[in-house]
Amino acid sequence: MNRILIAALLATAAPLSAAPLTPAQVAALRDAALKDDYAWDITEGLTTEVGPRLAGTEAEARARAWAVAKLKAMGFANVRVETFDMPVWVRGEERAEILSPFPQNLVITALGNSGATPLQGIDAEVVGFDSVEALAAAPDEAVRGKIVFVTHAMPRTMDGSGYGQFGAPRRQGPTIASRKGAAGIVIRSIGTDHHRNPHTGVMSFADGVAPIPAGALSIPDAEQLQRVLKRGKPVRMRLLLTPRNTGTHQSGNVIAEVTGRDPSLPILLVGGHLDSWDLGTGAVDDAAGLAIATAAAKRIMDAGRPLRTIRVVWFGAEEVGLFGGLDYRAKHGKEPHYAIAESDFGADRIWRVTSKLGESRKAEADALALALAPLGIVKGSTDEADGSDIGPMLADGVPGVGLSQDGTHYFDLHHTPDDTLDKVDPEALRQNVAAWTTMLAVLSGGIEEPKRPRRR
Ligand SMILES: [Zn+2]
Numbered sequence: 131m132n133r134i135l136i137a138a139l140l141a142t143a144a145p146l147s148a149a150p151l152t153p154a155q156v157a158a159l160r161d162a163a164l165k166d167d168y169a170w171d172i173t174e175g176l177t178t179e180v181g182p183r184l185a186g187t188e189a190e191a192r193a194r195a196w197a198v199a200k201l202k203a204m205g206f207a208n209v210r211v212e213t214f215d216m217p218v219w220v221r222g223e224e225r226a227e228i229l230s231p232f233p234q235n236l237v238i239t240a241l242g243n244s245g246a247t248p249l250q251g252i253d254a255e256v257v258g259f260d261s262v263e264a265l266a267a268a269p270d271e272a273v274r275g276k277i278v279f280v281t282h283a284m285p286r287t288m289d290g291s292g293y294g295q296f297g298a299p300r301r302q303g304p305t306i307a308s309r310k311g312a313a314g315i316v317i318r319s320i321g322t323d324h325h326r327n328p329h330t331g332v333m334s335f336a337d338g339v340a341p342i343p344a345g346a347l348s349i350p351d352a353e354q355l356q357r358v359l360k361r362g363k364p365v366r367m368r369l370l371l372t373p374r375n376t377g378t379h380q381s382g383n384v385i386a387e388v389t390g391r392d393p394s395l396p397i398l399l400v401g402g403h404l405d406s407w408d409l410g411t412g413a414v415d416d417a418a419g420l421a422i423a424t425a426a427a428k429r430i431m432d433a434g435r436p437l438r439t440i441r442v443v444w445f446g447a448e449e450v451g452l453f454g455g456l457d458y459r460a461k462h463g464k465e466p467h468y469a470i471a472e473s474d475f476g477a478d479r480i481w482r483v484t485s486k487l488g489e490s491r492k493a494e495a496d497a498l499a500l501a502l503a504p505l506g507i508v509k510g511s512t513d514e515a516d517g518s519d520i521g522p523m524l525a526d527g528v529p530g531v532g533l534s535q536d537g538t539h540y541f542d543l544h545h546t547p548d549d550t551l552d553k554v555d556p557e558a559l560r561q562n563v564a565a566w567t568t569m570l571a572v573l574s575g576g577i578e579e580p581k582r583p584r585r586r
Contacts, residue, residue, distance in 0.1 A: 160567060175200065182407070230365070230366045240345050241332070241344045245335075255367075256367050277314045282296045303344070325349075387440065397440070402422070405454075418559060469485075481535070484534065
């Protein structure tokens with residue numbers, strides 16, 4: 131109560147410096163960010179010097195050390211790691227082949243938390259389904275002892291909305307198949323490309339359900355298997371997946387700040403996730419995302435001191451179950467946050483802004499949309515924001531902003547060996563940084579002694 135009173139008094143007593151930036155000042159910061167190099171520098175550095183960084187492994191620990199050094203070198207304050215423990219699963223060998231009627235190899239990868247086959251693999255008949263609903267409706271006898279195959283028809287969409295619905299074979303398929311006594315399950319990768327790259331991704335068996343081997347075929351291989359099944363002859367497959375659980379290990383969130391002039395005010399949180407899947411170098415998912423958020427915070431820091439503290443969080447262990455987001459919420463969820471935002475949907479251009487700042491801050495949401503419009507960004511809902519690690523806090527009612535990237539091509543790369551630096555377009559990255567810089571400029575509460583743009 132006292133803190134709030136004092137903050138209110140300070141706010142009314144504070145001179146001009148507490149005023150929000152003018153639209154012209156915001157525009158100057160936005161346009162300067164269209165020449166940003168910080169985001170590329172971070173993305174290139176992390177993916178080159180660390181590479182793949184699976185949650186809870188030694189690689190993710192190296193990524194944290196890299197992150198701390200980088201954020202300190204960039205001049206951020208209060209750079210620190212908040213650690214937490216988590217169960218760790220690592221990939222082993224992975225092979226699939228059709229034994230009959232048309233012997234040939236298929237390209238497969240294990241899904242996160244998959245069970246293992248014996249070292250010699252398993253040989254079994256394949257039974258195919260068009261959806262998890264069809265699998266769920268099948269009698270147990272039709273599945274028992276067999277390798278289940280589930281396909282789907284995920285479409286390409288700008289907002290990524292297909293992922294929720296068409297991801298069901300990965301998320302629910304293994305549990306349903308195990309309950310029915312299947313020997314294993316292979317799914318059509320949850321993706322939209324036609325490259326021979328399988329898409330991994332996490333799933334977890336429901337409590338009390340025995341883990342079975344669970345893999346994703348590349349989309350061309352899944353279509354091949356479908357054609358083979360359509361011939362109507364019994365199809366036998368050999369499946370070898372040898373992942374294992376290595377026990378409990380440490381992960382952590384890396385946190386850095388641009389200290390505000392009034393640290394008692396609710397903070398702005400921006401971030402992305404530091405861990406990646408192990409198949410690619412996690413350039414698009416999510417080195418680019420954390421780089422965009424961090425570059426924007428750095429650009430505000432270069433311009434002067436914001437009224438509110440900006441906290442940058444590089445979340446650990448997102449891919450395997452939001453461990454970092456949940457740990458942050460447990461440790462900081464009760465602290466007041468002025469707004470939270472996360473970049474974790476690739477590196478393509480931002481096309482829409484949504485927010486959920488509350489009825490009393492409609493003017494702020496409108497000012498934000500207006501300032502973003504010159505970047506080709508459409509005003510979306512003011513009653514909606516999303517983000518993976520920040521999702522639980524958004525659900526708690528913490529105000530948030532969503533800067534939606536164009537996801538048309540996102541699921542071509544998502545969780546594949548093809549998620550590498552060459553897929554990041556530096557121009558699109560800069561448009562992202564400009565949008566995030568604009569957002570921070572509008573919500574910062576004003577920046578003290580902004581440096582004048584050199585261009586006149
Ligand atoms: Zn991600």
